[in-house]
Amino acid sequence: MRAVMLAISTDTRRSDCNLIVFMSSGGGKKSRKGRKHQQSSGPSGVQEGMDRDDRSSNATREGPSLSTSVSPGPSSGLDVSSSSKEAIVPSETARQKKSHPKLVSTSPLSEEVSKLSLTNVSIPSRPDKGGKEGKPTTVTVNCWDFSVQPKVLYMYRAEVNKVSRINDKDAVKCEIRMSPKDKRDLISHITQKLPKMIVYDGGHDIYSLERLPGITTDPVKKEKDNLTKQNMSSGGGKKSRKGRKHQQSSGPSLSTSVSPGPSSGLDVSSSSKEAIVPSETARQKKSHPKLVSTSPLSEEVSKLSLTNVSIPSRPDKGGKEGKPTTVTVNCWDFFVQPKVLYMYRAEVNKVSRINDKDAVKCEIRMSPKDKRDLISHITQKLPKMIVYDGGHDIYSLERLPGVTTDPVKKEVSISDPLGRGNLLLEYQIMEVKKVSTDDVYEYVRNPKATSLNIPQESIRLLDCILKTVSKQSFVSLGRAALFQEEPIKVVSEKLFSIHKGFISSVRPQWKVRVNLDMTCKAFFVSGNLADVMYEKYGDNMVKYSKEMAFDLRRIRVETDKFYKSDNGSVYSRRFTVHGISSSPADKLMIDELKQSVAEYFKEHHHIVLKYPYLPCVKVDQKRDVYIPMELLNILPYQSPNASKADVASEVIRCAAVRPAERFRELQNFVNNMFKSHPLIKQFSLSIQPKPAEIKARVIQPPTADFGRSGVRPLKAGSFNSPGFHDPAGKERELMWAILSVPPNKLAQGNAQKAIAELLKAAKRFGVRLSPCPIVSHCPKRELNRKFEEFSKQGCAFLLLILYDEQCYSEIKRLSDLQMGIRTQCVRSRTLSKPNVFPNLLLKLNGKLGGVNWRIPGLIKSSEELIMVFGADVTHPAPTQIQQIRKSVAAVIGSVSPDLMRYAVVVRQQATTEKGNKATREIIDDMRLTVKELLQLYLRNTNGRFPTRMIFYRDGVSEGQFENVLVEELAAIQRACADIRPGVEPAITYIVVQKRHHIRLKPFDSRARNVEPGTVVDTDITHPREFDFYLCSQEGIQGTSKPAHYHVLYDDSNWTSDALQMFTYYLCYGYMRCCR
Structure with missing residues (x-):
């Protein structure tokens, strides 16, 4: 495609117009617009006033696409020659002012161009330090400073020429027709066969830190015949689009950095956060490291190290202000014999069930969480002196035989927890590192240790040891806490129970101590599904099928053992709840068999349902597979489906234990922690019988300035405000409105009460509010329209009485993000509580720009x-x-x-x-x-x-x-x-x-x-x-x-x-x- 650009300049001292034409050429397919430009190209000059016939005649000429120019007038500073931009000939005026190279020739332009070189080109420098006219301002530009560690990479270009499918029978290759785009997409599979330290641009170019073997500057044909049908497809196997994108963009991890500002007190280099340079003020006051270099930032980054980061030390021996006192803290001194353990990482790749008849393996689909839970069965096959963290990490006192730093694939057979024969686990395990129990003690003894180099691996190891020796009578959930099996409270109407647990962690303080604390967590109620739902809905559960389906969404259940294997043994299965039937088991029909679910279970499983009038549970997302509720059991320790507010209020209520009771529970846990476990003797574990008692101070509260009410000392913890220092509405009365959401029969009475009480409180604190606010109500869907009305009427704020608390988030979204209007929400049930309106006014005065008090x-x-x-x-x-x-x-x-x-x-x-x-x-x-x-x-x-x-x-x-x-x-x-x-x-x-x-x-x-x-x-x-x-x-x-x-x-x-x-x-x- 040929393109034409016209640059027209007019000299104010002359009437003639200077016209410069730049032309460039290219090949390939041309659009109509491109062909039109192609016809208008040619070597001849362009004259001002050229008519349409002249232009058409010039358009018929073919020739090289060299740029031509009309000589400039006396005030023009440049002659431009050659589309290759190899020469700039300044005008006479320009040559008199600046010492640019003088290029004069009588030869044709095409010959002159070939003689010029890049050294003749001179671009003028800035004549001063920049302009000064105009009002100064600051803008943000969408550019970020960026640097990268100097590296030299080899660039390769790859192209897929041919794609064939290999016939499994006779190994005959059959060529597949593919578009150029599909062939280009397959290059990502080629990069997977190359060394790991490569960068792929998603097209044809590949960059490598090392020279690829067998590849030179000449094209080399290679063949990759091991692409499976799965990764030849557009989906790339089971990878999502996002996954493929990350796969293609994999490459070497080059360190990058953001260059610091000119007077910033902190110089930052490298994405690994390896350096801090304090400001000039800081350098005068503290001996932070000073990093100064004239080398480029990318070079400086490579020289920096973690030791440049400095966290300030305590400036003294601690504070002295306040009343001295003594407190008890929930930390116990802890001792362990120094040991070095080998850390291993295990991962289950495949789970298969072995057929009892012909010993054929049948793979079982499992979620990553279920596979991770099976690692505990693998640890039982390992030597006894190991510690398992509940995830993927295993610690052993002795090196495991046959396991190296490279992943080793192994197989182990375990009994199926559901009772269906044996499972074959195919897993890989590798040695990661050595971890010492003494590292954390060395950290405490080291006078140069900081929070940036805490031995986290050693702390994790000690946490695992503590958890292992104390979990005998508790349920271990993940790495953090141990929970009691029996709940301390069951909230049947909300379908969740609360379990008490204990959290232990090793803390490197002035000594190495164990921090123990109580915790409470809510789980979905476990037990027989029919019994659990009966507690909430009673006998009429069929009427509430939709409500029950909502309550049971994504809940995992396990059947009774009524399935029969080939050898006659019975086993159970696990499912996810996908719905509840609207008909009971004795009326829910199976169309293919022309019988009800109750009849099916009686005939095929010899089970006579006790409650055939209860609905059934759908256990398959795509097919209509139903199981009676009484044959299902809810698995324990699942997240509840109740609202977060309901769960949080109950958990807080159960966790609100007074200090004396809390510490008594913790002391009982400590006393029972080291009863009988082989690791106690092996590591010589010991813990102080009593928690630490430490020194503390109580700082006296400040005084507060309440404006006209004077300066008063404040009571520690809580106080009463006699008035506001700067009440809102000093200059004029504030217009406001009351809105009830959604409409309610009590709305009118509550609104009038709110007006009277809020005006009374406003008068007390000196806030001037209009005595005649706008009173209205609306449903949730009309909030946007109402807010626009109030905004146009000049309301300073809106007081919203909520009869449906689910409206709160929508109200704040509209007011804060969309309309920009101040709002104060209050629940309808809290209007009758004492001091509710003075407390509302504390919030309103701050929102309206006032100041309640000063310190x-x-x-x-x-x-x-x-x-x-x-x-x-x-x-x-x-x-x-x-x-x-x-x-x-x-x-x-x-x-x-x-x-x-x-x-x-x-x-x-x-x-x-x-x-x-x-x-x-x-x-x-x-x-x-x-x-x-x-x-x-x-x-x-x-x-x-x-x-x-x-x-x-x-x-x-x-x-x-x-x-x-x-x-x-x-x-x-x-x-x-x-x-x-x-x-x-x-x-x-x-x-x-x-x-x-x-x-x-x-x-x-x-x-x-x-x-x-x-x-x-x-x-x-x-x-x-x-x-x-x-x-x-x-x-x-x-x-x-x-x-x-x-x-x-x-x-x-x-x-x-x-x-x-x-x-x-x-x-x-x-x-x-x-x-």
Whole structure:
């Protein structure tokens, strides 16, 4: 195809027009448009004012497609010659101004072009440092800095010429006709036969780190005759499209990095997170490693190591502020003899049943979970002195014979748990590494050990040993907890039961200790299916077939033993519930046999049903296969199908155990842990009989400024607000509305009561609300229309009375994401509770821009500006539709100097490199998010930049410290540099961990819970790093759970007392309640 581009320039000093024509040619199939351009090509010049006949005559000429030009006017700076862009001839004016190479020739243009070389080309440099005119602004561009470790790869080009199918009988090859696209898709199968360290572009090109044997620069014909029919198909076997995509893109793991910003205090290199360079401010205060190099970033990456990452040590010997006290912690000193164990990894590949008659193997389809559960049977065939973690890992005191570091395929025969003869397990096992029980003790003794090099494998081994010796009277579910077989509570109407369990984990604190805690978990009710459903629905179960089908969705059941094998023995089978019949067993007909289900079981299985009037269970998704309910049993320990709210409320109620009772249960578990097990003697296991008693302090609560009501000292844990510091509606009355969702007969009366009570509370706190709000009601489907009406009427907020709590998520989606209108929801049943409207007003005043109270103790100096951030990532629960599993990141930041007003940025996370099955904890757009919050802060502080930034990060485990320290902290520092280059505020980055199992009990037996403000920074903390436990809330029920604060970065020189008091005081700035 030939293309024509016209460039027209007009000289303002002359009337003539300069016309430049560029032409290029190409072959192949041409569209109509392409053919039209082809006809218009030619070597002749183009003249201005050419008429249609002249153009058509020129179009008939054929010739080489060289670019031609009309000589420019005196003000034109360039002569352009040759479509190959090999020469630029400047105009006379340009030659007088700049020393470009002078190329003058009287020879024809085609001859001149051939004489020019690339060295003659000169592109002008920027004449200055860039423009200055116009209003400065900042934009975000969709480009990310990127670098890669220097590597030289060999590029190969592959093409499938012919595809044949081999006849199984006579081995004759029969050619298959395929389109070029289908042939190209088969190249991915060729790459599987090549070395692993290759990169495939999905087309014809293959890149390899090593030279492929037998391949030169000349085309080499090869033949791959072992492609099966399965992987020759478009589906590629059982791989999904996504799976094939990942398969094709496999290749060497080259390290990549993001280049740091110009004044960012943290230089980050390599995706392996191997280096941190502190800011200039940090270097002046602390001896962090300094990494300076003039070499390219990609070269610098290869030189960095994990030792460059530094977590700050504790600045002192711990805090001193507060009342000294003693608490009991649920940790026991633990001792084990040093041993080195061999770690193996096992995986079941295939499960077969052996036919008793002819010994023929018949493969059984099993889920990955069921195959993993069979590994416990494999461990029973191994030597006795092994430890199994409940997953894929096995630890042995002696090296297993015949097992090496390469996967070894083995077979073992076990008895079928369902009673149907024997099963043949085909599995592979390999040696992974050696693990020592003493590594964790060495870690505690090492003065240079940090949270970045915790011996996780050694801790996992000790956890497995503890679980193995203590699970004799418990049920082991996975790696974490041991549960009692009998439930502590059965909620029949919701079809779930609650089981009590115990969690144990080895913790490297100042000593090696075992952290033990109680836990409660809900499971679907187990037992005979007919009995279970009778407890909820009674005798009239046929009427509730749809409800029962919903309750039993995806539940696994096991039949009684009425199936007969070839040798006459009976066995059971397992199924998944796919529905409930609308007819009872004595009326549900089998069309092929012209008999009912009840008659079928009587004739074929000699079973007379006790309850033929009950419905049957559909156990096949595609076919109508039904089994009577009384012959099915629900398998234990399955996830409940009840609503999350119902399950959570019951679990919390059962888990809310007072400290004295909790520690008594834990002590009984410890006493029974080491009764009789061969591993106890083998490892010389011992545990202290009593939990650790440690020193703690109780920090006094701060004072609060309530505006006109004055400054008052606050009561620890909870207090009452006499008034608001800055009530909303100072300038004018706020218009508002009440909406009942959905319509209800009590809506009118409840709305009038809500108006009276809310206006009464607003008058008390000084919030000016309109005495005549809009009162309305609507069904859920009309919420969008109602919200638009209220928005047009200028309502400051909506008070929604909910008669159906399932509307809540839709209301918040419309208000927060779509309409941008403030809402406050309240359940209809809570309207009669005391203090409900004063508590609602606490939330409303903050949403409307007011300030309920101030904490003067947070700010020590008016010259110092502190900005506080908080961040967390919410991960979705596992779903069958993996495509919608996206995590959501939320970051809040203070936007006022008094730290009482906050703004929030919420963003959806991107998927990870592992796909949707794994979620990403690192916040993707941290740099952009922090920039947005900083800009809001600057608007409210007249452009004054914060001198300190404190970042509280939730949801990060110890294994993710390195990733967070490198990626997110760097993003924060770059965001500061983007907004104000050269300004480097002191940054403190703190990880807040709540999902731990540390519990504190007051030493005084008369006390119910530890006091609010209790802080612990010794004994159970890291022996050298800056971390502490703080219990800031009042324990209303159960046992108080302290938050664990771990400082990962600090160039503010915080002392233990200062940071602990600031964190505790900050908790009192929570505006939604006085607790």
